[in-house]
Structure formats: C-alpha cells, structure tokens
Amino acid sequence: MSWKTLDDMDLSGKVVLTRVDINVPVQDGRVTDDTRITRILPTIRDILAKGGKPVLIAHFDRPKGKIVPEMSLKVTLPALEAALGQPISFAAEDFGTAIAAMEPGEVLLLENIRFFPGEEKNDPGFAAELAALGDIYCNDAFSAAHRAHASTEGLAHLLPACAGRLMEAELRALEAALGAPERPVVAVVGGAKVSTKLAVLENLVGK
Numbered sequence: 062m063s064w065k066t067l068d069d070m071d072l073s074g075k076v077v078l079t080r081v082d083i084n085v086p087v088q089d090g091r092v093t094d095d096t097r098i099t100r101i102l103p104t105i106r107d108i109l110a111k112g113g114k115p116v117l118i119a120h121f122d123r124p125k126g127k128i129v130p131e132m133s134l135k136v137t138l139p140a141l142e143a144a145l146g147q148p149i150s151f152a153a154e155d156f157g158t159a160i161a162a163m164e165p166g167e168v169l170l171l172e173n174i175r176f177f178p179g180e181e182k183n184d185p186g187f188a189a190e191l192a193a194l195g196d197i198y199c200n201d202a203f204s205a206a207h208r209a210h211a212s213t214e215g216l217a218h219l220l221p222a223c224a225g226r227l228m229e230a231e232l233r234a235l236e237a238a239l240g241a242p243e244r245p246v247v248a249v250v251g252g253a254k255v256s257t258k259l260a261v262l263e264n265l266v267g268k
Contacts, residue, residue, distance in 0.1 A: 072113030126178030188215030201225025
C-alpha cells in the first residue's frame with residue numbers, strides 16, 4: 062500500500078486541511094439528502110479524537126471561479142451540525158484568521174472552494190496559499206479525486222498527505238477488485254458522462 066491513512070499521521074495540535082465532498086442536493090434552502098455528509102463523519106471524528114483541528118474544504122455546484130451567493134456552502138451547515146452533533150464554525154473569507162482562532166475540538170468549514178478561480182485551474186500559487194493554512198492534508202473526497210484541482214491534487218504535493226476514512230475504504234475496495242480479484246469478476250460502471258468513463262472501461266477490459 063503506497064498511500065497513508067490517518068493512522069500514519071501525528072495529528073495532535075495540527076491543522077488538518079480536509080478535502081470532503083458535501084455537494085449535496087438542496088431544495089428551498091435545506092439539504093434533502095445528507096448521505097455525503099454522514100459518510101465523512103468518521104474522518105472528522107477521528108481527526109478530533111487524535112487532537113487535530115479539522116478544516117473542511119469542499120465545493121458546491123459550479124460557480125466557475127466566481128462568488129455566487131446561492132452556491133454558498135453555508136446552506137449545508139445545519140445538516141453538518143445535526144449529523145456531527147456539535148456546532149461548526151464557518152469562514153466566508155479571511156480563512157487564515159478563522160483557522161488561527163480555532164480551539165481544540167472545533168470544526169471549521171471554509172466557503173465554497175470553487176469561488177476561487179485558482180481552484181479548478183489547479184493554480185500552483187493558489188495551492189500554495191491553501192497549504193500555508195494547515196499542517197497536514199487529508200483527502201476524503203473520493204468522488205472528486207479524479208479532478209486535478211488545487212484542493213484535490215495541488216495540495217497533496219505541498220503538505221504531508223493521507224487518505225480519510227471514506228477515501229481509505231474506497232481505495233481498499235479498488236485494490237481488492239482490481240489487484241487480485243476472486244474470479245469470475247464483473248464490473249458495473251455507472252454515471253451520466255460516458256466520455257469520462259471511456260478510459261476506465263479501456264483499463265477494465267484488460268482485467
């Protein structure tokens with residue numbers, strides 16, 4: 062196994078920049094399905110248990126590098142707090158000040174990372190700005206990990222990095238299915254964008 066998990070990291074007193082996927086469905090200002098939220102709870106709780114300070118980085122919808130008020134991640138706060146069972150701080154701007162003010166046991170959610178044009182461009186300067194905010198990078202956003210953005214790819218090269226619990230589970234499942242699977246083996250591939258699946262299908266054919 063060439064990737065690290067939370068078990069390999071010393072998190073005590075460390076700011077852990079935690080990339081999550083909480084791009085959840087919202088209707089009338091309320092989250093209608095919190096599945097993606099509940100799936101990141103083990104990672105948040107483990108970071109807290111190890112004395113770390115989880116700073117959640119996530120995207121919401123497709124603002125394309127512009128501030129779009131109706132795409133603010135603040136709409137997810139009530140569902141996040143209800144699922145975690147504790148208050149969660151929110152930083153719309155001046156991330157560094159908000160992180161510096163964090164107390165042990167606190168969780169902080171940053172505003173929609175796609176409000177920043179450097180995110181989807183995987184701008185090295187923007188990735189460096191993000192890296193300066195924390196001590197450790199934890200990627201728990203498996204469903205967004207195929208995109209080479211600043212918060213999914215750029216950050217991983219700039220800080221000690223590990224997989225969160227959801228990412229760890231997905232990677233172990235992939236290893237089991239693609240490394241030495243029990244045969245016969247069947248792959249069921251879904252998703253709306255066929256174009257993004259072609260390379261995956263070509264890879265699977267040989268297995």
